[in-house]
Amino acid sequence: MGMTMTQKILAAHAGKDSVKAGELIMANLDLVLGNDVTSPVAINEFNKAGCDCVFNREKIALVMDHFTPNKDIKAAEQTKRVRDFASAKGITNYFDVGDMGVEHALLPEKGLVVSGDLVIGADSHTCTYGALGAFSTGVGSTDMAAGMAYGKAWFKVPSAIKFNLTGKPAKWVSGKDVILHIIGKIGVDGALYKSMEFSGDGIKYLSMDDRFAICNMAIEAGAKNGIFPVDEVTLDYVRGHSSRQPVVYEADPDAEYDEVYDIDMSALTPTVAFPHLPSNTRVFGEFGDVKIDQVVIGSCTNGRYSDFVEAAKVLKGHKIHKDVRMLIIPATQKIFLQMIESGLTKLFIEAGAAVSTPTCGPCLGGHMGILASGERCVATTNRNFVGRMGHPNSEVYLASPAVAAASAVTGKISHPDEVYKEEN
Amino acid sequence: MKYTGKVIKYGDNVDTDVIIPARYLNTSDPRELAAHCMEDLDKTFVGRVQQGDIMVAGYNFGCGSSREHAPIAIKASGIACVVAKSFARIFYRNAINTGLPIVEYSGDIDEGDIIEVDFSAGEIINKTKNTKGTFPPFPPFLQNIISKGGLLNSLKEN
Numbered sequence: 186m187g188m189t190m191t192q193k194i195l196a197a198h199a200g201k202d203s204v205k206a207g208e209l210i211m212a213n214l215d216l217v218l219g220n221d222v223t224s225p226v227a228i229n230e231f232n233k234a235g236c237d238c239v240f241n242r243e244k245i246a247l248v249m250d251h252f253t254p255n256k257d258i259k260a261a262e263q264t265k266r267v268r269d270f271a272s273a274k275g276i277t278n279y280f281d282v283g284d285m286g287v288e289h290a291l292l293p294e295k296g297l298v299v300s301g302d303l304v305i306g307a308d309s310h311t312c313t314y315g316a317l318g319a320f321s322t323g324v325g326s327t328d329m330a331a332g333m334a335y336g337k338a339w340f341k342v343p344s345a346i347k348f349n350l351t352g353k354p355a356k357w358v359s360g361k362d363v364i365l366h367i368i369g370k371i372g373v374d375g376a377l378y379k380s381m382e383f384s385g386d387g388i389k390y391l392s393m394d395d396r397f398a399i400c401n402m403a404i405e406a407g408a409k410n411g412i413f414p415v416d417e418v419t420l421d422y423v424r425g426h427s428s429r430q431p432v433v434y435e436a437d438p439d440a441e442y443d444e445v446y447d448i449d450m451s452a453l454t455p456t457v458a459f460p461h462l463p464s465n466t467r468v469f470g471e472f473g474d475v476k477i478d479q480v481v482i483g484s485c486t487n488g489r490y491s492d493f494v495e496a497a498k499v500l501k502g503h504k505i506h507k508d509v510r511m512l513i514i515p516a517t518q519k520i521f522l523q524m525i526e527s528g529l530t531k532l533f534i535e536a537g538a539a540v541s542t543p544t545c546g547p548c549l550g551g552h553m554g555i556l557a558s559g560e561r562c563v564a565t566t567n568r569n570f571v572g573r574m575g576h577p578n579s580e581v582y583l584a585s586p587a588v589a590a591a592s593a594v595t596g597k598i599s600h601p602d603e604v605y606k607e608e609n
Numbered sequence: 610m611k612y613t614g615k616v617i618k619y620g621d622n623v624d625t626d627v628i629i630p631a632r633y634l635n636t637s638d639p640r641e642l643a644a645h646c647m648e649d650l651d652k653t654f655v656g657r658v659q660q661g662d663i664m665v666a667g668y669n670f671g672c673g674s675s676r677e678h679a680p681i682a683i684k685a686s687g688i689a690c691v692v693a694k695s696f697a698r699i700f701y702r703n704a705i706n707t708g709l710p711i712v713e714y715s716g717d718i719d720e721g722d723i724i725e726v727d728f729s730a731g732e733i734i735n736k737t738k739n740t741k742g743t744f745p746p747f748p749p750f751l752q753n754i755i756s757k758g759g760l761l762n763s764l765k766e767n
Contacts, residue, residue, distance in 0.1 A: 234761035259635035325677035325703035549631040572649035
């Protein structure tokens with residue numbers, strides 16, 4: 186029986202010719218990731234177990250992104266612990282304020298992940314790197330500690346669901362809309378323990394940023410990982426960001442899938458996930474006026490440069506609604522600089538938005554844009570659980586950067602066409 | 610391993626943001642985390658949970674973030690084990706790795722029932738309802754991690 190793309194990567198890293206769904210394996214890791222929230226717990230476990238050296242100083246990435254720049258004394262103590270650990274162990278890929286970014290935007294940009302890699306991260310959105318044709322998955326801090334010490338992790342080999350993406354995405358339809366549509370269709374546990382393998386002749390229309398957004402939210406369907414085949418778009422990106430050689434794996438033609446879904450991207454429309462689950466999706470026409478108080482564009486899902494270009498396209502020539510606070514959070518320093526150089530930052534500020542240094546901040550209700558009771562936010566982030574961005578009685582609506590920008594102008598959840606002015 | 614306790618019950622898709630809200634993740638101290646466990650879903654939990662109580666839930670328990678603070682908070686609050694119809698995969702790993710006993714089970718259990726979870730026999734006895742059900746044991750690979758006292762210890766021996 187053939188293997189899926191994910192199974193092939195796992196087999197290669199476990200030193201096996203083949204693996205089967207359900208099999209438990211121990212695999213070698215190419216990269217172990219942690220952030221300022223999960224790493225302190227991992228360091229505790231690492232020390233408690235009497236570990237001394239890390240398995241490879243260059244294959245660990247520690248990114249201080251969740252509560253940074255440090256939001257309070259406790260957060261400052263946490264980053265200090267990680268900083269001291271990185272220094273003591275000689276970890277080369279430690280990223281702090283000034284050169285950090287939101288981890289899942291930063292690592293591909295720094296060339297730390299390439300096609301064919303096996304990556305674990307103590308952050309659930311580690312699944313993002315599947316966009317590069319890598320196997321990557323979120324784990325907890327103890328797994329991270331074991332990964333740092335031994336360069337290994339255990340996995341139950343997943344079965345897969347195949348998503349055959351066809352057609353060119355319709356106007357205003359981004360990677361975010363594609364993944365929200367899919368989660369709305371299969372539910373928040375629709376891919377529990379499984380791989381989501383994307384394929385089809387439509388993927389050539391998806392940019393790397395679209396693919397990052399799609400794989401990023403695989404976890405919101407409960408998946409172990411999301412993964413795209415490697416094509417020229419992937420290889421161009423990898424070559425442009427890393428000196429490491431990508432390894433290309435392909436699913437066998439006779440690989441078995443638990444289910445196959447055909448998604449015609451030309452038939453999709455902008456999609457919004459209403460509170461309090463990412464699967465609670467609606468399209469325009471299915472809801473009335475939803476007044477909002479805040480808009481956030483940023484995060485590991487949609488804080489990349491093309492996301493801000495899309496938002497700016499909608500926002501151009503408009504002012505943000507007087508009752509709306511709009512937060513623009515570029516995911517990395519490089520993206521921030523690009524936005525300054527291209528004039529996007531000026532456009533956002535002149536429209537009335539606040540532009541912030543990179544941080545996960547409001548996405549997880551950490552800092553930099555917490556909601557009060559009863560307030561509503563349209564966010565390009567990835568979760569809208571109860572209390573996710575602040576008070577348990579606040580609400581988060583997940584959408585694309587274009588929808589978020591349009592909503593910032595009107596003060597209610599809006600289709601980009603309501604706002605966009607065609608340039609002559 | 611056998612646990613007997615009173616049931617505190619929740620529904621489907623209990624996510625890690627309600628188990629321990631991110632605003633409290635600026636610490637990893639188990640007692641501090643336990644003081645806010647389940648706060649955004651059930652403000653009464655911290656006040657009423659007793660040492661040895663058993664948490665029962667529906668499908669996809671622990672979905673969302675990878676924060677190990679979630680099983681740590683539940684364990685430190687006094688919960689002896691968690692019984693759910695299914696678990697989100699990162700929470701499942703974290704529970705095993707941190708030593709919070711969990712079991713996938715779909716039998717009839719209500720809030721306040723007294724149940725006995727017997728991991729050796731793979732059996733759950735509902736003493737209030739006088740009913741009994743079984744669940745499959747962990748695969749040997751995971752049993753080895755549990756019996757060695759966690760992931761790091763099991764790797765160390767290899």
